[in-house]
Amino acid sequence: MTESARKEGTRRPPGRRPGPTETREAILTSARELFAEKGYDGASLRAIARGAGVDPALVHHFFGNKEGVFIAAMRFPVDPGELLPKLLGTPRADLGETMVRTFLSVWEVPERRAPIIALLRSAMTNERAAVMMREFVSAALFARAAALHDIPVLRIQAAAGQMIGVMILRYVLEVEPIASSTPDELVELLAPTVQRHLG
Amino acid sequence: MTESARKEGTRRPPGRRPGPTETREAILTSARELFAEKGYDGASLRAIARGAGVDPALVHHFFGNKEGVFIAAMRFPVDPGELLPKLLGTPRADLGETMVRTFLSVWEVPERRAPIIALLRSAMTNERAAVMMREFVSAALFARAAALHDIPVLRIQAAAGQMIGVMILRYVLEVEPIASSTPDELVELLAPTVQRHLG
Numbered sequence: 001m002t003e004s005a006r007k008e009g010t011r012r013p014p015g016r017r018p019g020p021t022e023t024r025e026a027i028l029t030s031a032r033e034l035f036a037e038k039g040y041d042g043a044s045l046r047a048i049a050r051g052a053g054v055d056p057a058l059v060h061h062f063f064g065n066k067e068g069v070f071i072a073a074m075r076f077p078v079d080p081g082e083l084l085p086k087l088l089g090t091p092r093a094d095l096g097e098t099m100v101r102t103f104l105s106v107w108e109v110p111e112r113r114a115p116i117i118a119l120l121r122s123a124m125t126n127e128r129a130a131v132m133m134r135e136f137v138s139a140a141l142f143a144r145a146a147a148l149h150d151i152p153v154l155r156i157q158a159a160a161g162q163m164i165g166v167m168i169l170r171y172v173l174e175v176e177p178i179a180s181s182t183p184d185e186l187v188e189l190l191a192p193t194v195q196r197h198l199g
Numbered sequence: 200m201t202e203s204a205r206k207e208g209t210r211r212p213p214g215r216r217p218g219p220t221e222t223r224e225a226i227l228t229s230a231r232e233l234f235a236e237k238g239y240d241g242a243s244l245r246a247i248a249r250g251a252g253v254d255p256a257l258v259h260h261f262f263g264n265k266e267g268v269f270i271a272a273m274r275f276p277v278d279p280g281e282l283l284p285k286l287l288g289t290p291r292a293d294l295g296e297t298m299v300r301t302f303l304s305v306w307e308v309p310e311r312r313a314p315i316i317a318l319l320r321s322a323m324t325n326e327r328a329a330v331m332m333r334e335f336v337s338a339a340l341f342a343r344a345a346a347l348h349d350i351p352v353l354r355i356q357a358a359a360g361q362m363i364g365v366m367i368l369r370y371v372l373e374v375e376p377i378a379s380s381t382p383d384e385l386v387e388l389l390a391p392t393v394q395r396h397l398g
Contacts (some may be wrong), residue, residue: 117323120323120367120371121320121323121324123371123372124316124319124320124323124371125320130371130372130373133372134372134373134374137372137374138374138375142374153375153376154376154377154380154384154388155388157365157368157374157376157377158361158365158377158388158389158392160364160368161361161362161364161365161367161368161377162357162360162361162364162365162392163360163364164363164364164367164368165359165360165361165362165363165364165365165366165367166356166357166360166361166364167360167364168319168360168363168364168367169356169359169360169363172319172322172323172329173322173329173332173333173336174329174333175333175336175337175341175356176337176352177352177353177356178353178356178357178360181353185353189353189354189357189396190357192395193357193361193392193395193396196391196392196395197388197392
């Protein structure tokens with residue numbers, strides 16, 4: 001049982017069962033601890049449920065699958081399970097522009113980029129956080145994106161690298177002129193190189 | 200006077216003047232404090248000297264100019280003043296491959312990439328560190344690189360973004376297959392897009 005689950009337990013009158021909000025929070029706390037300790041691949045839904053003192057069926061009920069638990073626990077601002085099928089509908093020739101606009105739509109909003117920056121910072125600080133993020137992006141993003149259009153994973157990573165580096169220059173370091181460029185200017189600048197990697 | 204300079208002062212027998220190593224360290228300590236507090240542009244050599252309790256001529260003597268002090272104080276692994284003139288001798292058509300190999304030669308060595316990762320992490324953590332790094336890379340890297348071959352700064356930043364993002368995927372997150380690719384494979388993958396930005 002997690003620390004917060006135990007505290008909740010002592011605060012509740014004896015006999016009363018935890019409500020959905022308390023159960024959800026207990027699962028997320030357990031998940032954060034286990035992902036940090038075991039990595040994304042190593043943390044099982046069963047162990048997350050055990051840590052929260054709940055039945056594994058409840059974890060499925062609230063979050064669907066491990067990816068769902070991770071996205072909620074880390075406040076990851078994008079659900080790859082929703083996003084990537086949209087990309088499937090994009091003609092291959094438009095993937096470059098779509099990828100640039102998708103990155104911008106997430107990073108443009110401070111509350112959406114903050115959790116990604118926090119995860120990157122953790123990965124730069126300690127090896128366990130790096131393992132956790134590596135396993136998550138590999139399983140949830142790169143492998144799945146590659147499967148969509150039959151593109152080699154290395155090329156997806158080159159395209160993602162182009163976007164991640166520009167996002168850091170634009171939103172973290174805020175160097176000019178790239179920090180003040182309009183989305184259309186960035187599409188003009190970057191879509192052809194992203195397209196070249198993915199095309 | 201910095202904290203360490205003061206400590207040095209009380210440890211030394213009265214009347215003995217600080218040696219070159221002590222003076223150098225006092226200047227670097229003062230520089231780290233001032234760069235963090237005032238940013239790169241806002242920290243003057245005069246104020247750094249004053250913080251170390253030395254004559255500004257000594258700062259010039261040890262480090263040449265403000266860029267030299269910054270590189271030493273932050274343990275920045277590359278001296279742009281040495282590196283960029285080399286790029287001037289590179290034919291414009293070879294800039295893509297040269298840039299990819301230059302990034303790899305720095306990041307491949309753990310002791311050389313560690314201070315860059317530390318600076319990036321600080322910039323992700325607090326605004327003052329971000330200002331410091333923004334001003335340094337703008338003045339020492341981007342403006343100068345653009346002047347070399349008359350390339351718009353925005354295009355230099357797009358090329359740098361490609362490399363920074365790939366360095367993070369390869370050396371921080373260590374995602375496969377890009378983490379295990381050989382330098383030649385990365386040149387084949389990235390040099391054309393970097394060249395496209397710079398060409």
